[in-house]
Amino acid sequence: MSELLEIYDLHSNLIGIQERKSFYTDIKEEFATTGKITKKVKRITLLLMNSAGRIYLQKRSKIKNENAGMYDKTVGGHVIAGDSFTMTVVKECVEELWFPAAVITQKEFLRSIKVVNFEIIGLFRQIDYLSEFLSLRQLKNNWYIYQPYITTMYCGYYDGAIKFKDGEASGIETVSLEEAKEELHKYPEKFTEDLKFMIEKYEKYLIPITKL
Secondary structure (H helix, E strand, C coil), X not given: CCCEEEEEECCCCEXXXXXXXXXXXXXXXXXXXXXXXXXXXXXEEEEEECCCCCEEEEEECCCCCECCCCEXXXXXXXXXXXXXXXXXXXXXXXXXXXXXXXXXXXXXXXXXXXXXXXXXXXXXXXXXXXXXXXXXXXXXXXXXXXXXXXXXXXXXXXXXXCCCCCCXXXXXXXECHHHHHHHHHHCHHHECHHHHHHHHXXXXXXXXXXXX
């Protein structure tokens, strides 16, 4: 079933609805011709941790068209036309990681972590909204594409079993913040630019529950 996306100009004005595959064909042709992309879509990104503060990193499948074989944020997903950011991050967890999750406010988050069983459900909070996020993505031909998005960032905790959807990832690793920073410094080519950005910008959120 094809996915329909809301298409926005660079000023975040809605300009139409387009099928996902068609949209990406159009913007890659535009980038190849002009060196820039003038349309964007909505997406969510999630950095997931266990309660000890170890971050789940997804190793992207080598068959992916972009950033193949690189370590990335736990989840990234498009917001389908008519859906909200919150609905999308919950849906992505169910569909891609196979566990239920809830997104709540900052105040509720700090209260709920004391009573929630994180082996049963994931608990997330929104940490940022970026209407002009520019994602650097490596293509299979070793070309790079700079793609604009309207992005909402989330982080949260879950201690239960995780299973990535077949074909979406070739593996998963958990690392502490300190381990992630060390690896990013030593082997930057192994990690996506999105992940580098999130580790640097949202470091203060990537901590064990006991430090909240």
